[in-house]
Each structure stands twice: as structure tokens, then as C-alpha cells.
Amino acid sequence: MSTATVVRAKSRRSNSNTKTQTRAAWFMIAPAFVLFLLFMAAPIFYTLFISFQRTKVSGLFGGTRETIWVGFQNYVNSFDSEFLASVVRVLGYGCILVPVMLGLALTFALLLDSPRTRSKTFSRVAIFLPFAVPAVISSLLWGFLYLPSVSPFSYILNTFGIQSPNVLGPDVITFAIANIGIWGGTGFNMIVIYTSLKAIPSDIYEAARIDGCSERQIALRIKIPIVMPAIIMTFLFSMIATLQVFAEPMTLKPMTNTISSTWSPLMKIYRDAFQNSDIYSAAATSVIVAVGTLAISYFFLAVVQKRAFGQEER
Amino acid sequence: MSTLTSSRTSLRRPHREAPSILATMVLLIGALYCLFPILWVLIASSKSSDELFSSFTLQPSVHLWDNIVALSSYRDGLFWRWMGNTFIYAGVGALVSTWVSSIAGYGLAKFNFRGKTAIFNVILMGVLVPGVILAIPQYLLLAKVGLTNTMWAVLLPQFISPYNIYLARIYAAGSVPTDIIEAARIDGLREFSIFHRVAVPMMVPGMVTIFLFQFVAIWNNFMLPYIMLGSDKLFPLTVGLTSLLNQGAQAPALYTLVITGAMLSILPLAALFLLLQRYWRVDLASGAVKA
Structure with missing residues (x-):
């Protein structure tokens, strides 16, 4: 056999190998891809599709129903006062929830990582435990704790003859719901930040300590800048989750009159689709919420990146 | 010195x-x-x-025991049915999702073929799609094939998780050396056997993390089963307890059942976490967010 044939045979073999490998790879991705098409891509396109439609009832007694194209009419109608009010409420809720939750998560993560604290394991497990409690259950627990007849805080206040504030009243309900989110979310974000703190090689701190840095200076000047990417991502995911708040107000709703059925944008979408049987408006509103969420995420990342690049240029 | x-x-x-x-x-x-x-x-x-x-x-x-007995006898043990349903949804859903994500992540990490980047980018976009845009059309589409108000309606949409595929790809790329795959090929193993027999054992820590992420996500999910299910025999705990609370607004005696149910439904997941904490690699998530 000449060298040329060997080379050709080899290349033919590797060629057929690449082919089987490519086929195997496609088979491996296929389940995920098919599920993705059926349960993510198709629903998205279907929402877009019906958001431009509406049922038209004609005939004397509403005899014939037909689906007609209405262009952007559903979108225009979506911006009613109820929707705008729900967006304002949820933005207010997010402005309380996200900074407080991530502030606490960062503080606890730094304290866990600091050599100056004790009882770390207990605190870490205790603060993380609410992550194992579904939002519905935590809303139930806090909902009962907010009831004046059950709350230990009102009990204590009442024994001193002080009228306790109604936590489920209109003034503080946003804080009450935000507290549930803070309680449920701090632990997970703390663990994410804490894990990236653990990944920092400790000789950096050694060097800083030799240079006379205090633990607080190490935390502020070294640790926080290094884990900034983790903080940014937790911020982004928290914002996205905030705009979609649904389980907490839905669970608290039967306990108070303060929460309307359109308290959050998602509650309004749910009401439109399933209580008013108006899937077309619901579709348009969900597209608006989704586009709004993506726009805010994009804007946030753009601002953050600009800052990061600005630092690099200096 | x-x-x-x-x-x-x-x-x-x-x-x-x-x-x-x-x-x-x-x-x-x-x-x-x-x-x-x-x-x-x-x-x-x-x-x-x-x-x-x-x-x-x-x-x-x-009265703890009395309350548990009262809850267990509420409508012939409906509560324990909810508990069982939750385990089915979260257990089966997370198992299938872990396999689907891991094999796709491995396929994306360890093979080079045309269209790979395009597929990965499309799936990655799914990470950013807010769940809100999906739930209602998923309901309408599943209603067309008559699957709403069945267990499939809650299971099927949660088999797919773009974020888990993303994590699996990162983990497969980092934990399965290409040389070992080559060696297995020379030994004559087929590509699927290489994945299941060679790659999976190396990917176990990452797969446990993906499993737990998805298990918790399904266990906590409220909106999807709330929309999909009408029969309270199919409810998971989250939807079941909310419906009980809704009735409690009229009959406060049910509040005790709600509270006992909430207490019992916290225990399994808390126990799971305390047990699996050692195997759970959050650094996969935080490492992923750094990339």
C-alpha cells in the first residue's frame, strides 16, 4: 500500500467518524431542542399571533363568532389605568425588594467570609433555609403573622396598650409583600455571592493584611469589586423575577381587601385570560410585560457594562 | 526573615x-x-x-397530632395526595430535565458541527424570556391537544430549562476531558455509551446541582399548575393550600388545617437540602454567572 492510499483511507475514516459524531451530537441535542420548540418557541409565537386578534360577535343574539385581525388595538387597549397602576405598584415593590434583599445578601455573605464572625455554619444554614420554602407557603406564614389577632408583634404592642398598625392595610401592603420576597430570596443570593467570595485566592488578603488593611477595608476595597459580576447577575435575575410577582399577592389576597385582582401585571393578565376569557388582551399585555422586562434587563446590562468599560479605560 | x-x-x-x-x-x-x-x-x-x-x-x-389527623381526614386525605403529586411533579420533572439538559449540554460542549453556535444562541435567548409570556399560550396549546387538567400539563413544560442546558454545557466542557472521550472511541464505544458510561460519572456533581435547581423550581412553581389544573385531585401542595386558604376566608376552622399543611410541606424540602447540601455546587451557578 502506498502512503497516498493510507492517507486517503485515514481521511475517509475520519471523515465518516465526523459524520457519525455530528449525527450523534444532533441526536443528543434533539430532545432539548424539540421540547424547546414545543414549549418555548411555539408559545411565544402563538402569543404574538393572537395578540393581534380579537373575537368578533355578530348576528342578532351573538350567533356567529369569528376571529378577526385588529392590528395593534389590543396593545393600545392594554395601557389602561388598571395596568399602569399595577406597573407602578410593582416598580415600587421592586425598588424596596431588590436593594434591601441584595444588600442583606451581600452583608451576610461578607460576614460569613470574614474571619471576625462566629457561629457561621448555623447562620448560613438558617439564612438559606427559606429558599426551601415555596413562595406560596412563605406568603401563608407571613400572611398569618401579619393578622393582628395572630401576630406576636401586635400582641406585644397591645399588652402595652398601643394600637398596632394594620400591616395588610393600603399604606404598608407593598412593604408587607416585599418582606416576603426579602425573606425568601436573601439566602439564595447570599450563597451565590458567598460562593464567589470563597473562590478568591486568599493570598490577596494576606498581602492586604501585611499592607495594614483592616478586615473592613479588605471587604470594601477587595472583596466587593471582585464579586461584582455575581452581584450584577443576582441583581438582574432579581429584577426579572420582581416584575413577574404573582404567587405572593395571589396567596395574600383572600386575607385582605387591599390586594385587588389586578395588583400586579401578571395578576391582571391572569384575570383577563381566565376570569374575563379575554385571551387576546391577556396575550397583548404579556407581550408588553415581556418586552418591558427585556428592555429593562438590556438597559441595566448596558449601563453596567459602560461603567465597567469606563473603568478599564482609566 | x-x-x-x-x-x-x-x-x-x-x-x-x-x-x-x-x-x-x-x-x-x-x-x-x-x-x-x-x-x-x-x-x-x-x-x-x-x-x-x-x-x-x-x-x-x-394539639399537633389532632391537627395532623384532622388534615389527613380532610376529604379522604386530599392533602397527602397533594404531597404525592408534588413529589411526582418535582421528582419526575427534575429527573427528565436533568437528563435532557445534561445530554444536550454535553452534545453542545464536546462536538463540533455546523449550526451548533446558532442552536446554543437560540436556547440561550430562552434564559431571558420571562415566564409570563409562556404560561397562557402553553395552556391554550395544551388545551388544543386535550392535555390540560392532566399531570402532563404540569410535567411537560418543565422538562425544558434553557438555564440548565447552559449550566450543563459549562459543566461538561470543564469536567469531561476530550482525551478520555477519544480513548473511549478508540475502544469502540458508541457515542451514546460514551455519554452514559464515561461522561455521566464525571458530570455527577453538576447534574446533582441541576437536579436540585429544577426540583426546587418545580416544587415552588405556583402559576403553571394553577393555570393548568382544574381538578383538585391533581393539585400540587402550593395550589392545594391556596385553595384551602381561599375556603378558609369563609370557614376560619380551616385555618388550622392550612397552617398544619404549611408546616408539613416545609419539612421534605428542608430535609432534602440539609441532606444534599454537601453535594450541591452553587459555585456552578456563580461560576456560570462570571462567564
């Missing part, structure tokens, strides 16, 4: 700052805040429905 080196390497450095009481207090207050509602529900589930609204909140009582 040698003293300096030894003091630098020794664990007790002379210039090390003393433990701070204030810092420890802050941590403990955080722990107390997080434990308080759980402590409350443990105490409250031991009270009869009269005591719930009359006795001091944190004063335990002796």
Missing part, C-alpha cells in the same frame, strides 16, 4: 483582628429573622383553632 515567613504561614497571626461581637450579632439577627416564621409555624400547628386566635402566638400547645 525566617520569623516573618513562619508568621505569615502560621494560622494564628499576631496582627489578626479579634472576633467582632457586633458582626456576629448581625449574622445571628439575620438567622433569627429567617427562622422566625418557621418556628412560628411549628408552634402554631400544635394549636387548636380556638387557641390560634386567643393564646399568645409563641405559646405552644398539645
Whole structure:
């Protein structure tokens, strides 16, 4: 056999190998891809599709129903006062929830990582435990704790003859719901930040300590800048989750009159689709919420990146 | 010079700052805040429905077993059905999702073929799509094939998780050496056997993490089963307890059942976490967010 044939045979073999490998790879991705098409891509396109439609009832007694194209009419109608009010409420809720939750998560993560604290394991497990409690259950627990007849805080206040504030009243309900989110979310974000703190090689701190840095200076000047990417991502995911708040107000709703059925944008979408049987408006509103969420995420990342690049240029 | 080196390497450095009481207090207050509602529900589930609204909140009582019996007999043990359903949804859903994500992540990480980047980018976009845009059309599409109000309606949409595929790809790329795959090929193993017999054992820590992420996500999910299911025999705990609370607004005696149910439904996941904590690699998530 000449060298040329060997080379050709080899290349033919590797060629057929690449082919089987490519086929195997496609088979491996296929389940995920098919599920993705059926349960993510198709629903998205279907929402877009019906958001431009509406049922038209004609005939004397509403005899014939037909689906007609209405262009952007559903979108225009979506911006009613109820929707705008729900967006304002949820933005207010997010402005309380996200900074407080991530502030606490960062503080606890730094304290866990600091050599100056004790009882770390207990605190870490205790603060993380609410992550194992579904939002519905935590809303139930806090909902009962907010009831004046059950709350230990009102009990204590009442024994001193002080009228306790109604936590489920209109003034503080946003804080009450935000507290549930803070309680449920701090632990997970703390663990994410804490894990990236653990990944920092400790000789950096050694060097800083030799240079006379205090633990607080190490935390502020070294640790926080290094884990900034983790903080940014937790911020982004928290914002996205905030705009979609649904389980907490839905669970608290039967306990108070303060929460309307359109308290959050998602509650309004749910009401439109399933209580008013108006899937077309619901579709348009969900597209608006989704586009709004993506726009805010994009804007946030753009601002953050600009800052990061600005630092690099200096 | 040698003293300096030894003091630098020794664990007790002379210039090390003393433990701070204030810092420890802050941590403990955080722990107390997080434990308080759980402590409350443990105490409250031991009270009869009269005591719930009359006795001091944190004063335990002796009716825990009565409450559990009452809850178990509520509509022929509907609560335990909800518990079982939740385990089916979360267990089966997370298992299938872990396999689908891992094999896709491995396929994307370890093979080079045309269209790979395009597919990965499309799936990655799915990470950013807010769930809100999916739930209602998923309901409408599943209604067209008659699958709403069945277990499939809750299971199928949660088999796919773009974020888990993303994690699996990162983990496969980092944990399965290409040389070993090549060696297995030379030994004559088929590509699927290589994945299941060679790659999976190396990917186990990552797969446990993906499993737990998805298990918790399904266990906590409220909106999807709430939309998809009409029959309360199919409800998971989250939807079941909300429906019980809704009825409790008219019949306060049900509140005791709701509280006992909430207490019982916290236990399995809390136990799972305390047990699997060691195997759970959050650094996969935080490492992923760095990339």
C-alpha cells in the first residue's frame, strides 16, 4: 500500500467518524431542542399571533363568532389605568425588594467570609433555609403573622396598650409583600455571592493584611469589586423575577381587601385570560410585560457594562 | 526573615483582628429573622383553632397530632395526595430535565458541527424570556391537544430549562476531558455509551446541582399548575393550600388545617437540602454567572 492510499483511507475514516459524531451530537441535542420548540418557541409565537386578534360577535343574539385581525388595538387597549397602576405598584415593590434583599445578601455573605464572625455554619444554614420554602407557603406564614389577632408583634404592642398598625392595610401592603420576597430570596443570593467570595485566592488578603488593611477595608476595597459580576447577575435575575410577582399577592389576597385582582401585571393578565376569557388582551399585555422586562434587563446590562468599560479605560 | 515567613504561614497571626461581637450579632439577627416564621409555624400547628386566635402566638400547645389527623381526614386525605403529586411533579420533572439538559449540554460542549453556535444562541435567548409570556399560550396549546387538567400539563413544560442546558454545557466542557472521550472511541464505544458510561460519572456533581435547581423550581412553581389544573385531585401542595386558604376566608376552622399543611410541606424540602447540601455546587451557578 502506498502512503497516498493510507492517507486517503485515514481521511475517509475520519471523515465518516465526523459524520457519525455530528449525527450523534444532533441526536443528543434533539430532545432539548424539540421540547424547546414545543414549549418555548411555539408559545411565544402563538402569543404574538393572537395578540393581534380579537373575537368578533355578530348576528342578532351573538350567533356567529369569528376571529378577526385588529392590528395593534389590543396593545393600545392594554395601557389602561388598571395596568399602569399595577406597573407602578410593582416598580415600587421592586425598588424596596431588590436593594434591601441584595444588600442583606451581600452583608451576610461578607460576614460569613470574614474571619471576625462566629457561629457561621448555623447562620448560613438558617439564612438559606427559606429558599426551601415555596413562595406560596412563605406568603401563608407571613400572611398569618401579619393578622393582628395572630401576630406576636401586635400582641406585644397591645399588652402595652398601643394600637398596632394594620400591616395588610393600603399604606404598608407593598412593604408587607416585599418582606416576603426579602425573606425568601436573601439566602439564595447570599450563597451565590458567598460562593464567589470563597473562590478568591486568599493570598490577596494576606498581602492586604501585611499592607495594614483592616478586615473592613479588605471587604470594601477587595472583596466587593471582585464579586461584582455575581452581584450584577443576582441583581438582574432579581429584577426579572420582581416584575413577574404573582404567587405572593395571589396567596395574600383572600386575607385582605387591599390586594385587588389586578395588583400586579401578571395578576391582571391572569384575570383577563381566565376570569374575563379575554385571551387576546391577556396575550397583548404579556407581550408588553415581556418586552418591558427585556428592555429593562438590556438597559441595566448596558449601563453596567459602560461603567465597567469606563473603568478599564482609566 | 525566617520569623516573618513562619508568621505569615502560621494560622494564628499576631496582627489578626479579634472576633467582632457586633458582626456576629448581625449574622445571628439575620438567622433569627429567617427562622422566625418557621418556628412560628411549628408552634402554631400544635394549636387548636380556638387557641390560634386567643393564646399568645409563641405559646405552644398539645394539639399537633389532632391537627395532623384532622388534615389527613380532610376529604379522604386530599392533602397527602397533594404531597404525592408534588413529589411526582418535582421528582419526575427534575429527573427528565436533568437528563435532557445534561445530554444536550454535553452534545453542545464536546462536538463540533455546523449550526451548533446558532442552536446554543437560540436556547440561550430562552434564559431571558420571562415566564409570563409562556404560561397562557402553553395552556391554550395544551388545551388544543386535550392535555390540560392532566399531570402532563404540569410535567411537560418543565422538562425544558434553557438555564440548565447552559449550566450543563459549562459543566461538561470543564469536567469531561476530550482525551478520555477519544480513548473511549478508540475502544469502540458508541457515542451514546460514551455519554452514559464515561461522561455521566464525571458530570455527577453538576447534574446533582441541576437536579436540585429544577426540583426546587418545580416544587415552588405556583402559576403553571394553577393555570393548568382544574381538578383538585391533581393539585400540587402550593395550589392545594391556596385553595384551602381561599375556603378558609369563609370557614376560619380551616385555618388550622392550612397552617398544619404549611408546616408539613416545609419539612421534605428542608430535609432534602440539609441532606444534599454537601453535594450541591452553587459555585456552578456563580461560576456560570462570571462567564
